[in-house]
Amino acid sequence: MHPHPIRNVRYAAVSATVVALTAGMLVALAPAPAHAATGATLPFTSIEAESVPTTGTRIGPDYTQGTLASEASGRRAVRLTAGQRVEFTVPRAANAVNVAYSVPDGQSGILNVYVNGQKLPKTLPVTSKYSYVDTPWIAGAKTHHLYDNARLLLGRDVQAGDRVAVEAADVQVTVDVADFEQTAGPAAKPSGAVSVTDRGADPSGRGDSTQAFREAIAAAQGGVVWIPPGEYRLTSxxxxxxxxxxxxxxxxxxxxxxxxxxxxxxxxxxxxxxxxxxxxxxxxxxxxxxxxxxxxxxxxxxxxxxxxxxxxxxxxxxxxxxxxxxxxxxxxxxxxxxxxxxxxxxxxxxxxxxxxxxxxxxxxxxxxxxxxxxxxxxxxxxxxxxxxxxxxxxxxxxxxxxxxxxxxxxxxxxxxxxxxxxxxxxxxxxxxxxxxxxxxxxxxxxxxxxxxxxxxxxxxxxxxxxxxxxxxxxxxxxxxxxxxxxxxxxxxxxxxxxxxxxxxxxxxxxxxxxxxxxxxxxxxxxxxxxxxxxxxxxGIYNCPYxxxxxxxxxxxGGGNSGWSSTWSDCSTWPQPGQGSPDPDPARNLAKGRPATATGSQDVYTPGKAVDGDVNTYWESANHAFPQNLTVDLGSAQGVRRLVLKLPPAQAWQARTQTLSVQGSTDGSAYSTVVMPKDYRFDPATGNTVTVNLPAGTNLRHLRLHVTANTGWPGAQFSEVEAYLS
Structure with a gap:
């Protein structure tokens, strides 16, 4: 590529964290001022998968970089395993659909499509081939580009109120959004146009049509090159x-x-x-x-x-x-x-x-x-x-x-x-x-x-x-x-x-x-x-750097309201929601917060332990105990209870991890909050353990210090949750 902006933005090195806000449907956005329409006038209607009936699992919302929920529209999506489906009620007449989806890295499969309960002979192919992009030369970039789009002409017209379902056939599929539209049939060839097929282009897509396109362009100077319905392959x-x-x-x-x-x-x-x-x-x-x-x-x-x-x-x-x-x-x-x-x-x-x-x-x-x-x-x-x-x-x-x-x-x-x-x-x-x-x-x-x-x-x-x-x-x-x-x-x-x-x-x-x-x-x-x-x-954070x-x-300049207050301490960055009482005091304080570890195995990175998805997990470097997982809660909190999880699948056999809980208010000096103890994770009881912290505990940085695991030679957590009560 020609030289391109590299996102190595240097800001003041002050800390902040993310918040999982409630995310609505993309089609339910707040209106812009009434002086003009906002956005494109589109021939399709988008429906969020998380807003309709499903036998799958809704995920999100999440703002943690590199997660399926955070890259989804509305920060939410639906995970389908084989046989599970999501069903959309079509808002207006349509004969075509485009689905934004993700499948696990290295996998491919199909989505079955149903109209009013009847399975169509056509399927939607899904693949990870075009996803999971790495750009290590861009500072701060993680593996991203987790979704892809697949489109299908349904072969029939569906009417407003009809139900169109997509079903995972043979691979786990995370469905984000479906676009429904009524598309016209093929347009006719313009009078006098030079058709690429007349110059030898292959509409089956098997042959190389590059030279035919070149000849048609040369012959049509001042006029029209016509590409009839079909698929054409160009190799240069x-x-x-x-x-x-x-x-x-x-x-x-x-x-x-x-x-x-x-x-x-x-x-x-x-x-x-x-x-x-x-x-x-x-x-x-x-x-x-x-x-x-x-x-x-x-x-x-x-x-x-x-x-x-x-x-x-x-x-x-x-x-x-x-x-x-x-x-x-x-x-x-x-x-x-x-x-x-x-x-x-x-x-x-x-x-x-x-x-x-x-x-x-x-x-x-x-x-x-x-x-x-x-x-x-x-x-x-x-x-x-x-x-x-x-x-x-x-x-x-x-x-x-x-x-x-x-x-x-x-x-x-x-x-x-x-x-x-x-x-x-x-x-x-x-x-x-x-x-x-x-x-x-x-x-x-x-x-x-x-x-x-x-x-x-x-x-x-x-x-x-x-x-x-x-x-x-x-x-x-x-x-x-x-x-x-x-x-x-x-x-x-x-x-x-x-x-x-x-x-x-x-x-x-x-x-x-x-x-x-x-x-x-x-x-x-x-x-x-x-x-x-x-x-x-x-209202205002005014701290030049x-x-x-x-x-x-x-x-x-007048007419302003609702944001007159000023953040008073330029040595700290305000955390989301920090200026008012927490609207949900029972929320998980660790979800979406920055997480670090002494080591990680392959793609099982620390952020997976705080991404809100119990099926993803952090795994430490193997054969290297002790290992630490540290979560920055953003500000000092009176944490009273931790919930530690492993994936609930039966493939995760019971195991015991030996760990202690440490805490710090400044990220430097840590003290032991809970002494070392064995904790048994058993899929028969949800692969979940609860750790109660002493009254009076006040910490910003939460650290789990793991010294042993009977089921694997490394520390493992799919979710680390922290609560005030």
Whole structure:
């Protein structure tokens, strides 16, 4: 891949933790201000699996990086074992379905499909082939990209109120969401078009159709290349594409199997690509490889519309001259890196009404490398589950607009929207002119940055490599269920560059985990008509970093309410919900908290012991007792009871682990709270033990010190739960 943003964000090294907020259905998002519609107008209706009847097990919510629940839309999903199903009631007429799912690493199988109880002859293939992506060169990244999408033409029409069920046939499947739509039949060939089959393309997908596509493009200059219904296999990319329309019969009907479609550094333009699918075979992220639908340039006055792009590294990685390009009405799914990146030289580009799900980096990005992106916009797009970076990221550029987008469920190293002067490489062109961020809705966005155990806000303004001199206008924003803050102002490079010239005018903030404004660098912003309800800790965290780098001035422009309080102690980071009594005093204090250990065996990492999933587990390094598992509860707590679990499956034979409980308020000095004792885990009684702590125990850091295990040569816990009573 061309050089790309590496998410090694350097923040103040203060601690924070995650909170599992109640997550609603994606289709039940809080409305944006009434001035305009938010997100894309989509031809399908999404239904969350956890919201409908199932014989499986609901998982989540969870905000812990690298878990199935945290990467799911709504942070919830349903796990099905063989024979279990989830049943959707179709909200409107449909003849096609797309299912977002996950299967265990290294496994594949099928989902049986039923309509009103009748099993269809068609099945949905499911596989882990395109999931479980590792990017070890990106600091803080864990194995991610756990979900995939599989689509099916049902072969019949179903009506509103009909029931469509999917059933795990032969492999465990976690079902996240199903998209139902009524798709039209194949479109007819345009008059005068040059068909790729007339040039020898094989619609069965068995033969190599690359040369046929090249000949059809050469023959159709100024006209249309027609891709009839069928599947076509390309073994290398196309180049020299200009002054031509490449059109299919609809993306459910005309499918190109290729990991690289167009790869060219420049074009004279007037390229129009529409109405077919390009589905690749990209199973990992290799930044030096152009495994993209479009890599480089389509040239001026071009367009991309009505496409289904899947299993690629990037949908569109655009360099060179792409002036006045329009990218609209597309679906971009399951890319291992960005969905679309305008990589310099973008002038007058419009990216609108697209749906993006399960990106392995920024879903939509503008990066002003070599030349500034200018007068370009991302408008009315819907983005769900970018699992490593931001929903929308603007890295430099002049007079850029981000308007009426819906972003939900960012994970790990990103915000819903990032407006940034992070350059990554030179020559970079910082933000300039007016940056308009208007009418956007952000739901469950922002995440814990694992590099520094530091949170990122739902909407981030970042003077990473240089002060922000542009006029940043943030208006008419809705932020709902952010696990941390709503608006973050930071200099992510740790040098304290000013984030200034910012106006936030008109925002509704609902249920933010910590603060409304997270100010961590020098600069200034004016807030008007910003209302907040359900603030977790305080209205404002104003602690510029590094110390002495300057102040951040918040100007009250009037009409603000619900967030006047200020976090008073800059030596500590507020924990989610810390500012008010716990709404659920019986909750598990350890769930989703940072966990560390003296060692781990293979993929059985410490976080698996606090992820809320009893079927996953931590296992220490083997043959190396004693071993410690430590959980940071975020603040000192009067813990009275621990519940320790192993997976309930009968395959886990009874065993006894010898352990003591230790505690610390500062993470440095530990004392023994419960002396060493043998604890028997028996699947006949749920593989669960309870450890009572003495009255008066007060600890933030909970440590289990394990010295023996009769059933395995290492310490093992699937869940460590901590309670106040």
């Amino acid at each position: 990319s196309l180049s020299g594409v200009q002054n031509v329309t490449i059109q299919g019969a609809g993306h459910w009907h005309s499918v190109v199997r290729a990991s690289r479609f167009i790869d060219q550094p420049n074009s004279s333009g007037r390229v129009h690509i529409k109405d077919f699918a390009v589905i690749g075979e990209v199973t990992e992220r290799v930044d030096s490889s152009p495994d993209n639908f479009v890599n480089g340039s389509l040239g001026p006055n071009s367009s991309v519309s009505g496409m289904w792009l899947q299993h690629l590294k990037v949908g569109l990685w655009l360099t060179g001259n792409n002036d006045n390009l329009v990218v609209e009405n597309n679906r971009i799914l399951d890319t291992t890196a960005d969905g679309l990146n305008l990589n310099g030289n973008a002038r007058g580009v419009r990216v609108r009404n697209n749906f993006l799900r399960n990106q392995g980096d920024d879903a939509l990005a503008m990066w002003s490398l070599y030349a500034p992106d200018t007068n370009s916009s991302f408008e009315n797009n819907t983005i769900s589950q970018p699992n490593l970076a931001n929903g929308i990221a603007i890295y430099g550029g002049t007079d850029i607009t981000v308007r009426n987008n819906l972003v939900a469920d960012t994970n790990a190293l990103g915000s819903g929207i990032a407006i940034s002067n992070q350059k990554f490489l030179d020559p970079f062109h910082p933000l300039a002119g007016t940056i308009t961020v208007d009418g956007n809705t952000l739901v469950r966005t922002g995440a814990m940055n694992p590099n520094w155990n530091h949170p990122m806000g739902a909407l981030r303004v970042d003077s990473y490599d240089s002060a922000i001199e542009a006029q940043v206008r943030i208006t008419n924003t809705t932020i709902t269920d952010s696990p941390y803050s709503a608006f973050e102002f930071v200099s992510g490079g740790g040098r304290g560059h000013a984030a200034k010239n910012v106006t936030v005018d008109g925002a509704a903030v609902r249920n933010t985990g910590t603060v409304v404004v997270q100010a961590e660098t020098s600069g200034a912003a004016t807030f008007r008509n910003v209302t907040a309800t359900g603030v977790g800790a305080a 590094p110390a002495g780098s300057g102040t951040f001035t918040l100007t009250d």
